Amino acid sequence: MSVALEASRVTTPHDRRTTTIGAIMIGLGLFIAVVFGLVVPSWAHSQLTFDPINTAVHAPWHLGALTVETRWTDTLLGLVAVALGVEVVLRHPRRAMSRFGATSILFLLALLLWASRTSGPATVNFVDLTAVLVGSSSLAMVLIYGSLSGVLCERAGVVNIAIEGQFIAGAFLGSMIESVTNNFWLATLAGALAGAFFGWILAFLALRYMSDQIIVGVVIVTLLAALSSYLNLQVLTPYPQFNLGNLAPNLAIPLLYKIPVLGPVLFNQTGFFYFAIVLIAVISFGLFRTRWGLRVRAVGEHPKAAESVGINVVATRYRNVIMGGAVAGIGGVSFMATQGQFQPGYTSGFGYIALAALIFGRWTPSGAVVASVLFGISSYLAGNLQGYSVPIPTEILGMFPYLITIAVVAGLIGRVRPPAADGVPYQRS
Amino acid sequence: MSTESITTAPRASWWRRLYTQSPTLLAGLAIALGIVVGAFVIIFTSPVVLRSWRHIFSSGGAILSALKITVDNVGAAYRAMFTGSVISPTLLWHSLTTGHGWTTTLTPLSETLTYATPLLIASIGVGIAFQTGIFNIGANGQAQMGGIGGAAVGSMIHVPMVIHLPLTLLAGILGGVLVGLVPGLLKAYTGAHEVIVTLMFNYVVAAFLIFSVLSTALQQPGQSNDISRTIDASAQLPPLFGVASGLRVSYGIFVAAAVIVFAWWFLERSSLGFEFRVTGQNPQAARASGISPRFIIIAVFCVSGGLAGLAGTVQMQSTTHYIDGGFLIGNAGIGFTAITVALLGRNKPVGIMWGALLFAALGVGGRAMQAATGIPLDLATIIQSFVVLLVATPVMITEIFRLRNVETQRIQLATQGWGS
Amino acid sequence: MRVELREITKRFGSFTANDSISLTVEPGQIHCLLGENGAGKSTLMNVVFGLLHPDHGEILLDGEPVRFANSGEAVRRGIGMVHQHFMLVPVFSVAENVVLGFEPTKSLNRLDHDKARREIRELSERYGLDVDPDAVVETLPVGIQQRVEILKALSHDARLLILDEPTAVLTPQEIDALMGIMRSLAAAGTSILFITHKLKEVRAVADVITVIRQGRVIDSVSPETSEPDLAALMVGRSVSLTVAKDAVEVGGSSLELRDVVVRDDRGLVAVDHVSLSVREGEIVALAGVQGNGQTELAEAIAGMRHVESGQIVLGGRDITNRSPREILDEGLGHVPEDRHRDGLVLSMSISDNLVLNTPRRAPFARRGTRQLSAVADNARDLVQRFDIRTTGIDASASSLSGGNQQKVIVARELSRPLVAFMASQPTRGLDVGSIEYVHRQIVAERNAGRGVLIISSELDEVLALGDRIAVMYAGRITGVVDSSTSREDIGLLMAGAGREH
Numbered sequence A: 001m002s003v004a005l006e007a008s009r010v011t012t013p014h015d016r017r018t019t020t021i022g023a024i025m026i027g028l029g030l031f032i033a034v035v036f037g038l039v040v041p042s043w044a045h046s047q048l049t050f051d052p053i054n055t056a057v058h059a060p061w062h063l064g065a066l067t068v069e070t071r072w073t074d075t076l077l078g079l080v081a082v083a084l085g086v087e088v089v090l091r092h093p094r095r096a097m098s099r100f101g102a103t104s105i106l107f108l109l110a111l112l113l114w115a116s117r118t119s120g121p122a123t124v125n126f127v128d129l130t131a132v133l134v135g136s137s138s139l140a141m142v143l144i145y146g147s148l149s150g151v152l153c154e155r156a157g158v159v160n161i162a163i164e165g166q167f168i169a170g171a172f173l174g175s176m177i178e179s180v181t182n183n184f185w186l187a188t189l190a191g192a193l194a195g196a197f198f199g200w201i202l203a204f205l206a207l208r209y210m211s212d213q214i215i216v217g218v219v220i221v222t223l224l225a226a227l228s229s230y231l232n233l234q235v236l237t238p239y240p241q242f243n244l245g246n247l248a249p250n251l252a253i254p255l256l257y258k259i260p261v262l263g264p265v266l267f268n269q270t271g272f273f274y275f276a277i278v279l280i281a282v283i284s285f286g287l288f289r290t291r292w293g294l295r296v297r298a299v300g301e302h303p304k305a306a307e308s309v310g311i312n313v314v315a316t317r318y319r320n321v322i323m324g325g326a327v328a329g330i331g332g333v334s335f336m337a338t339q340g341q342f343q344p345g346y347t348s349g350f351g352y353i354a355l356a357a358l359i360f361g362r363w364t365p366s367g368a369v370v371a372s373v374l375f376g377i378s379s380y381l382a383g384n385l386q387g388y389s390v391p392i393p394t395e396i397l398g399m400f401p402y403l404i405t406i407a408v409v410a411g412l413i414g415r416v417r418p419p420a421a422d423g424v425p426y427q428r429s
Numbered sequence B: 001m002s003t004e005s006i007t008t009a010p011r012a013s014w015w016r017r018l019y020t021q022s023p024t025l026l027a028g029l030a031i032a033l034g035i036v037v038g039a040f041v042i043i044f045t046s047p048v049v050l051r052s053w054r055h056i057f058s059s060g061g062a063i064l065s066a067l068k069i070t071v072d073n074v075g076a077a078y079r080a081m082f083t084g085s086v087i088s089p090t091l092l093w094h095s096l097t098t099g100h101g102w103t104t105t106l107t108p109l110s111e112t113l114t115y116a117t118p119l120l121i122a123s124i125g126v127g128i129a130f131q132t133g134i135f136n137i138g139a140n141g142q143a144q145m146g147g148i149g150g151a152a153v154g155s156m157i158h159v160p161m162v163i164h165l166p167l168t169l170l171a172g173i174l175g176g177v178l179v180g181l182v183p184g185l186l187k188a189y190t191g192a193h194e195v196i197v198t199l200m201f202n203y204v205v206a207a208f209l210i211f212s213v214l215s216t217a218l219q220q221p222g223q224s225n226d227i228s229r230t231i232d233a234s235a236q237l238p239p240l241f242g243v244a245s246g247l248r249v250s251y252g253i254f255v256a257a258a259v260i261v262f263a264w265w266f267l268e269r270s271s272l273g274f275e276f277r278v279t280g281q282n283p284q285a286a287r288a289s290g291i292s293p294r295f296i297i298i299a300v301f302c303v304s305g306g307l308a309g310l311a312g313t314v315q316m317q318s319t320t321h322y323i324d325g326g327f328l329i330g331n332a333g334i335g336f337t338a339i340t341v342a343l344l345g346r347n348k349p350v351g352i353m354w355g356a357l358l359f360a361a362l363g364v365g366g367r368a369m370q371a372a373t374g375i376p377l378d379l380a381t382i383i384q385s386f387v388v389l390l391v392a393t394p395v396m397i398t399e400i401f402r403l404r405n406v407e408t409q410r411i412q413l414a415t416q417g418w419g420s
Numbered sequence C: 001m002r003v004e005l006r007e008i009t010k011r012f013g014s015f016t017a018n019d020s021i022s023l024t025v026e027p028g029q030i031h032c033l034l035g036e037n038g039a040g041k042s043t044l045m046n047v048v049f050g051l052l053h054p055d056h057g058e059i060l061l062d063g064e065p066v067r068f069a070n071s072g073e074a075v076r077r078g079i080g081m082v083h084q085h086f087m088l089v090p091v092f093s094v095a096e097n098v099v100l101g102f103e104p105t106k107s108l109n110r111l112d113h114d115k116a117r118r119e120i121r122e123l124s125e126r127y128g129l130d131v132d133p134d135a136v137v138e139t140l141p142v143g144i145q146q147r148v149e150i151l152k153a154l155s156h157d158a159r160l161l162i163l164d165e166p167t168a169v170l171t172p173q174e175i176d177a178l179m180g181i182m183r184s185l186a187a188a189g190t191s192i193l194f195i196t197h198k199l200k201e202v203r204a205v206a207d208v209i210t211v212i213r214q215g216r217v218i219d220s221v222s223p224e225t226s227e228p229d230l231a232a233l234m235v236g237r238s239v240s241l242t243v244a245k246d247a248v249e250v251g252g253s254s255l256e257l258r259d260v261v262v263r264d265d266r267g268l269v270a271v272d273h274v275s276l277s278v279r280e281g282e283i284v285a286l287a288g289v290q291g292n293g294q295t296e297l298a299e300a301i302a303g304m305r306h307v308e309s310g311q312i313v314l315g316g317r318d319i320t321n322r323s324p325r326e327i328l329d330e331g332l333g334h335v336p337e338d339r340h341r342d343g344l345v346l347s348m349s350i351s352d353n354l355v356l357n358t359p360r361r362a363p364f365a366r367r368g369t370r371q372l373s374a375v376a377d378n379a380r381d382l383v384q385r386f387d388i389r390t391t392g393i394d395a396s397a398s399s400l401s402g403g404n405q406q407k408v409i410v411a412r413e414l415s416r417p418l419v420a421f422m423a424s425q426p427t428r429g430l431d432v433g434s435i436e437y438v439h440r441q442i443v444a445e446r447n448a449g450r451g452v453l454i455i456s457s458e459l460d461e462v463l464a465l466g467d468r469i470a471v472m473y474a475g476r477i478t479g480v481v482d483s484s485t486s487r488e489d490i491g492l493l494m495a496g497a498g499r500e501h
């Protein structure tokens, strides 16, 4: 009866963009190979160590150090980047973005090796891989909480740009409660409630009054930044017993934590880290396997269609934004629990970077995790390269995570499609 | 009395005019609510007040004394805010009767105007972007870059004032345009959402600021701190009443006045401004009418960024005459305040002017309050945030005050979702 | 199921969309609701389906009063609805769309995809509506999407099926098939509420016809009622869709398309090697069911969509892939299909809307400054000449009725010097008075020697206006015929017959 339009896909803007990304990756790879690799004198060596930071506690096996020739190692790393770029140009793989992420990590790694080469300018002439990964993992964890919060909200069609604010609220309240009760469970609960409360505020203004979600989100962040700074001066400074800055203890998983490199990174972490892993699994499963997830996604894609089969759009959005707020609040507590004492402004835009991770991860929990790990590693490296006195000013290195974020949202790593109704107010007649 | 009957008629119509102009009414109510909320924040964080309430059941007079302590504390804070930003009646009386001490008397007003000047300029930039449906959260970075540009041209070139002053202003504008242009180009060509890009640029420029004031070119010679050279006198915006007056308010307010006039002409009378507004209100119709969305996006970021840059350099040229690593950082930043001012003023130049004066007074008064009562200056930002949350949600204000027949207009950005 | 509506009233703010509407559908009956666009038909159906809540009145199913809190309850009570704007989630599969809201689950709340697939296969077989349960909806053509929508409506043993303008996206042949399905469902006892504003369909399938105008029931009549009588009931006075046209000397080429290929938003070929020539002094009407590439073609001509290959020539000058600005300046008048989206800025004044695409031209601007007095003069002149009913030139465009909004656009476009004039769906949703007026203006433009291209999915309009009629199907022109061709033959072309052309 009816004939389908003959469809054939051709070069869309997406493909052209992918080619551009591939070209950038090739350029980056060549840069690594030449500047960090080939032009380095052949006598230069770099040392990688795998020792855990605290050898007293674990590390039954001493792995020692790996000394490599800087020139050829970095040349090799550069060539790997080139190969990835060539693959992207030729094959246009669907996961071009993760390859781009890998390339940027290769870049930083090569830079690190180059900076720590013997007789290089460095004061530290070895790279402790375990320390790098452990340090990155706590940043990545915070970003995971933030981007999972974003997944929950945006899959239901509400833009939660207030993640940064929920981080602040969680960190502040978490620090206070932990200091008073000496109990991280209660601190986590308080942080979750604080985050959920501000999620509710956003939901209330956005859903009931249909205020612009982005404006409300941004103002919530401003409000919480000011409020936390105010309370810090009024309460925490005169009563330092409210802000002890205890770090959460590591809970080593028996046996597993002894695995070299991986052990300290994955199995000797705080409860917050393990909870984040559980959360990733639960949200992934919930969103894509269950009835709940199908309905949430329907609400985020086509709220009218959801309404027409009896799904309560507004209630679904409320629920998800409040849950998202709670997750971000816990993220704030986890930040406090790994970075120490609350200080105004110390989340320094992590909430926004988490949003970028969400976009990078195409609004899926697993993608957001990969992106968070990439951002975590690059933030950590950029922040710690100064120790190696790389001939790039600290300030310029400090821009790195933000510049990557810009590149991500600019879709330089491929155009992504948000949930169709993301940020669009819904009015029930 | 005859005079009374004469004055009541205009007063009634004035009231009605205010009432029917719902934005003004709603803004006024939002500000009032914000001040009330601020009072509660003071009450709940001030140990003296809390302690006084703890004992209200101990004696009959305790409740009265608790009330008194509360009112005294809140009153002292807001009084300090007012006298610190507008005028102190006692000082005024003193100056009027003795003819002396005018500097002290007028300093608060002068400070408010000094702070309002760059804020006003930046807010108009943000407001023009809002009218085009673009959310420029990057005004702070753009203003910092404006300051860097102004400081560079002001301190490194040495020419007569007639050339130097405009050149320095222009350098500030260009600095802002430069920073604004990147998000503009990215949005126009890749669809990147400007909110994240401009936000990230705030961090990038803040890092660049440190880098630049530490660089040999800009750093104050003989210094190792993050502080720039001082600009030539020929590049400074001089104090309005002369250096001897001791009042900082400068010729910068004429720059601000010119910006108001320009913005009014631009939005209401210019063809480009018309195209901006058409794009802001219906981007599809704009495109169908032959308006190039790319051109408009890039142009609006140039205008908005340029104004923010101008704000930054005016700030530098009229107050410190140099920049340092803390230039427009943290509490001194104007980017977020500019957003709130633009929203409060409904993106109209004159509305923004009132908003800027008000929020400048809050900021300046907040400093005075902190000095006098120890209540942190962040209170001003808390009040501002509340005001804007309310202004962005006009229906809620009408519900709180049970207003009927007051028209509410929702603020809605044209850019929804992430679009990238 | 016997369905009775009693005095249903539904208001949107101060506007009454349904004004105490009462009607009864007997079991197994096909009940047609007939009315113009905007008469309130969809609103009424959304009330029945529980999507909207009536301000007044009640609904009885088999004699029992019901109040639905949401449409899920309506579905559970045996009501299924095919919406005018499909209620399908584009990124979901067919199965996910059909089960949404009533998902079969396994332990842990997991979706039971196998069960969903089985259910859909069964349904497909039972009603002869063949679809692949795993296909992603957005990749399906509209005709198939509608099948999904019907399956979804039937999937909960609907005893009342509401079909809201299901034929707008179908070819005449597909419409016949749909009517077959409707008849067999009715024969099996399902009650059907069928909504349309097309008279022929109503008479072919209805048992009872209820005519709605401006939110009120005008009359209930039998399908034997003649078409002109039905039309008169619908619009309130007798109408003739014929327009007086004098013979005009046809000149040279005004707008010419040569082998034009255009893709839609999804990257699929929407316009497939289309060639068409519009000469000076003639109206070419482009007919076809909505969604066969007409929209994309119009956008390409207006410069709003990339032309992949081929050439568009306006008055002898190549305008392929030029910007909308350049094309407007070359002299193309364009009335866009979606006037609220593309044609007007509703929040701006009528005078501003009348210069929307010429704000920089003299005398409306000088050296970058708008000349508001010239803009106002222009507005006063056009409001008078085009009979735009308004309280004043400073009133916002949103304050105008649909017909007057369309007049604003037509006035704006025709007041510029033109080489060719293109109008997409120029009278969609207008009242009869405005339709006549707009048609007369279009013919006047042709008489003045311009080439005119009308794109319309209303066959009546196409037949009334066109000097020649081109028919588009699946992105191709399936035939160019003259205006004396019978409706049936054009219908065949609309269904893709004659693709060998």
Ligand SMILES: Nc1ncnc2c1ncn2[C@@H]1O[C@H](COP(=O)(O)OP(=O)(O)O)[C@@H](O)[C@H]1O
Pocket (backbone or CB within 6 Å): A429, C012, C015, C017, C035, C036, C037, C038, C039, C040, C041, C042, C043, C044
């Ligand atoms: N949600 C709504 N808010 C305000 N007005 C509406 C809404 N839905 C429909 N209308 C108005 O109600 C009238 C009837 O619309 P509708 O029922 O869709 O007409 P029909 O289906 O008969 O074409 C139209 O004038 C339309 O503009």
Ligand SMILES: [Mg+2]
Pocket (backbone or CB within 6 Å): C038, C041, C042, C043, C084, C164, C165
């Ligand atoms: Mg309808």
